[in-house]
Amino acid sequence: MNNWKMLTLVGKDRPGIVARVTDALYQNGWNLGEASMLRLGGNFTIMLMVSGAGEVEPTLQPVAQELGLRLHVDPIEGDLHSHVVPNIQVRVVGADRAGIVAQVTGQLAEAGLNILELESDVAGSAETPIYIMGIHGYADVPVEDLQQAVSDLVDQGIDVTVSGIETLIG
Amino acid sequence: MTVLEILKAPDERLKQFSEEVEIFDDELQGFIDDLEETRQAGPGAVGIAAPQVGRLQRVIIVDVSNTKKPVPNHGYMVLINPEITEWNGFEMGREGCLSIPDYTGNVIRATDIKLKAQDRFGNPLEYEMEGFEARAIQHELDHLDGMLFIDRVVSRRTDLFQRKVYKKGASAKK
Ligand SMILES: [Zn+2]
Secondary structure, eight states, X not given: OOOEEEXXXXXXXXXXXXXXXXXXXXXXXXXXXXXXXXXXXXXXXXXXXXXXXXXXXXXXXXXXXXXXXXEEEEEOOOOSSOOOOOOEEXXXXXXXXXXXXXXXXXXXXXXXXXXXXXXXXXXXXXXXXXXXXXXXXXXXXXXHHHHHHTHHHHHTTOEEEEEEOOOEEO | OOOOOOOOTTOGGGGSOOBOOOOOOHHHHHHHHHHHHHHHHSSSOSEEEGGGGTOOXXXXXXXXXXXXXXXXXXXXXXXXXXXXXXXXXXXXXXXXXXXXXXXEEEEEEEEEEEEEEEXXXXXXXXXXXXXXXXXXXXXXXXXXXXXOGGGTEEEXXXXXXXXXXXXXXXXXXX
């Protein structure tokens, strides 16, 4: 069961892709693990873990072709039930500018933040774009250290907020 | 005292509505002690509800006095027949559950609440609570109404875009 593959499918978005892909997998005996589907710039993108016997390409290639998707398969190490609970949250909001992601994540990585989830988007309009990024991550260092690490960027006018997340278990 | 077995989703008993406690006898006292021992045996749980160990009665325990960053709290509380009488404000926060291992997600909860309950001997209690403690109460109260936090998760990712989808737990009552 821990013989996992990571599938990546990318293409023009259209209704019913998830249903077609997962049905083909199910009909041919593949198990689904964790998955993430996103629409990025009007494109359909999905990454999903599957496990099963043999090669998955013969099952999915015809479906991908029919839906106009590109399929990529990687054998992976790893397993389910290995989530890390994030304890740090970072928000970046500001005028769109080159290098903002690299600068923020670079400083945070150096200070000890391991990024678990990152989502970024460009809102606003073509004339006045607004850059928005959300990060959930894990760090063993105090949140103050991470805040210190981005303070230079804050001084340069980038709106970065670093805060702790206390996950409630009950 | 005994560490009780914690039911895991999709156990049907987690979806049941729990009954009011009417008899505050020795048996109940023993159960409350076992429930607390079970909470402490779990991984960092700030609360537990009786239905999580298969007892469909309105009993919860909450204690948020041990968080990494101190939060306003009333210490260790055993709450029998708890009832929220006032809600105010909305806030997103990350939750997990002893009954759903290895999963956390963002849930919207009321920021400030007023609570009525009884103590373990049946005496009336009243509290005003905020933030993390109020969240813990709402999470545990949901268990009494057969509701799990995964039914309320609005996002596993960023909490930037808050959607107001909060419903009173009572809506799960049949
Ligand atoms: Zn719970």
